[in-house]
Amino acid sequence: MALFEAIDEKTVKIPLKSKYKDKVIVELLNILKDAGKLKDIKTAHKAILDREELSSTGLGGGIAIPHAKIPGIEELTVAVGLSPDGIDFDSLDGQPSTIFFLILAAPDQTGPHLQALTEIANISRDSAFCEKVLRAGSAAEVVGLFNYLSGN
Secondary structure (H helix, E strand, C coil): CCHHHHCCCEEEECCCCCCCHHHHHHHHHHHHHHHCCCHHHHHHHHHHHHHHCCCCEEEEEEEEECCEEEECCCCCCCEEEEEEEEEECCCCCCCCCCEEEEECCCCCCHHHHHHHHHHHHHHHCCHHHHHHHHHHHHHHHHHHHHHHHHHC
16 A cells, blocks of 8 residues: 555645645645655656646545656655645546645656555545545544555
């Protein structure tokens, strides 16, 4: 379970302060930098924006997954942000996004990257779980919910 192993309290932000798509991406990247998991924000930011130009990573159902592969990342890296009021992320369903998973991986880490995206797609189908995550009052609670879901 690549996704669940990559989420820790240092990389969870409740609530996100940003109210706009690009600012959310920068806020999540700064969370990774502050946690010591990302050195080059500029490269990561450009890679994520380039990916967003291909098609929005706003899945719908309140979930957005801005992601990219960049050099300098040694293992799958994930930041989670919650915005209970929702943010316009150009989602496929036209609805605001409330749960954000920013994922970075090395260019040669296709397996863990795809596994994490698959796990998030599965999570997005469980509206009761998403609601619990969105109501979480702390980073520890979010991590606990994901650990419970993964059986840890």
